[in-house]
Amino acid sequence: MAYPLPMMLVAYEALIDFEDEEAPSCFDDFDDESLFSLFHLTRPCLMFIADSIRVRMKNVSPKNNQFSVDTLVMVTLNYYAHGISSASLLTKLGLSHTHCPAIISLVSGTISGMADKFVTFPETEEAKAIVASNINAVCGIPSVLGILASPHFRVRVSPYEKDDYRTFFSPLGYTAVVSQIICDSDGNILCVEKCEVGSTSEQEMWASSFKGKEVEEGFYGPYWLIAGKGYLQSKHVLTSVTDPSNDPEVRFNEAHAKILGIMWATLSCLMRRFKVLQQLGFAKKSCLDQKANIIRACCVLHNIAKKFSVPSLPVGSEPVYPGKQHSGTVEVSDEALSARQAVINKVFSAPLSSNENGEGSVSSMDKEDVK
Template sequence: MKDLYVPKYLLCYLLQVCILKNQSRHQHEQPHVCIKCPVSKYITCGIMAYLALLEDIARSQIRRERVFRDRNDFFSNDDSWLISHFRLPRTILMELCNELAPTLERPTSRNHAVPVQLQVLTTLGFLATGTYQRELADRSGISQPTMSSFIPQVVAGINRLSRQHIKFPCGADVQANIKTQFAAVSRFPNVIGAIDCTHIAIKAPSENEATFLNKTQFHSINVQLICDANMVLTNVVARWPGSTHDAVILQKSSVGRNLEAGVLQDGWLIGDSAYPLKPWLLTPFHHPCSEEEHRFNEAHGVAHKVIARTISCMKKRWRCLDRSGGVLIYHPTKVCNIVIACCVLHNLAQRHNLPLPEPLNIEVDDIAVEPLPEPADPSAVRLREDVCKRM
């Protein structure tokens, strides 16, 4: 009976009919009793049923008040708490919310729509901790499906800011400043950036699964990063599966093509032995023999260590990228978007000299990358020898 719905007005009508029939039977059994017109009684029954119907309709039109969970006001906390949970202080968080507001605010007649600030901070909390969305949603006072719906939108909004926050140094003044900073750190001249790749662990994709399997036998996205001496990222390429060689990513990137075309007049990148020696990309000596070559490799290693420190800092800041916290269980395209968003946020933190995550242990991908078989560029060999002698 619980699953059978009978409208109240119908029940009322049936009950009245039963009563009238019962009364009519008794009246026929007692002929001396005065019988009133039964038609009026049926009319009364119909009126009562109609009134019951109107009452049901009226009640159905009364909208029940929805019960919403209390939402967390994260901005009620101080800067140290905000940096601990979202990696950025109040002023930068507010600026970021204002920049993203035009893409995240939507016209709606609903009350209790998720505010832009809560969308942004909840997304940053996910990126910063790598915490499962359900746990983070509970702390935010929103449902997990709601959180899943707006995280990609916030990530896409942050990615649209990448052009203004991730820029390769092209002007002479900017390059000169970076060269001075690298020379102060490593005594290596004319360096405009340190380059390396890092692997972001992902769940095995359903398509082209083998191409994402790297040499250490876990599925990943191989991400190319270039940074300056202050650990600010100047180039990010996040679209290649884990089996792709570091040198291939550079060769096919816009930065690699431009440098190969001679856009850079003076200066070079610093890369490890996985990359080919180029006039614009200096690598260490494979088998240093002289004291000069050892000294070159030592200074080169100090300069190149900046990118290793940058990668470690970014993964500590945005734990969703760190394999120790598990793998990203999203489609590779979504993972690439998350990586770029984390790079934008990393630069925001670095440019404002925010404290580094503690403890910051410099970690490198335990993936040995052998150089591709490629004939040495004679001009690059002479350039490295000349730099070696001058050092």
């Protein structure tokens, strides 16, 4: 799902100028090192992104106006990369900070809308089999379509709006929004949806999401999603054993933790490349579409960057924020517990050989990212 452009942006469409295809690009004014410093992306990747956005914008905005698409893209991607707009870049582009909110909102909505092409969940039997095979090669758990999590992204909320403030306050001690993300074993994002206040639990997110309803209703067949302790074990969500009592359950939990670690590595990579996700700015409960657009847009750009083999940024100290866990008062059905036990019995009860224990590699992710 993609959010429509906010109605307020209609007034800003006059900013856009669709340049002739042979006109010089703003990107030509920078060398490759400067481009990576400004946008955390390489030149070929940036040009592909700009061309993709240009095609989308031709359908929604008039021609022959003030700013080129390349200019709009540069302003927005620079903001994503650093969480603030570079004064030197704005000066070079002949813009001021007053232009930025409208530009960023417009381009964010456009990139968010590209999720239908660049953030896709496996639906064909062949696609599902490939994803499940790759995950099995990493951890040894069969029939898994992805890794599920609901990370928190910090926001600022006015403490004077007490009702809003309380709902945004997460159990980890800060105000945040939470989104739902599914990735594969290579760190490609397969699904991103929802943007809720930080007090929303992971299980609530899943139960009310489009993807959650499809998966739990068996739309994708007899496959699992790996998930952390914030989710309830079900026929299609595979969580770890809370108190493992034997060796097979211990080995299952180790394999589960190994594949779940790829999600946290993916989110860490995402938040290092796009520092705006470390602080999304001021938010109101009644108006979360723009925050959702930025989160979704960064996921789109993450997948594009992986296709272009853009190097990850060095590992830093930025944390990845897990979602809120459920209260634990909801009982898990015996059927769901039996389904998990069947996996443990089938895969993890046999003695280990030298080639087992879920050994595998994640070719397109930095090994140091996988904790």
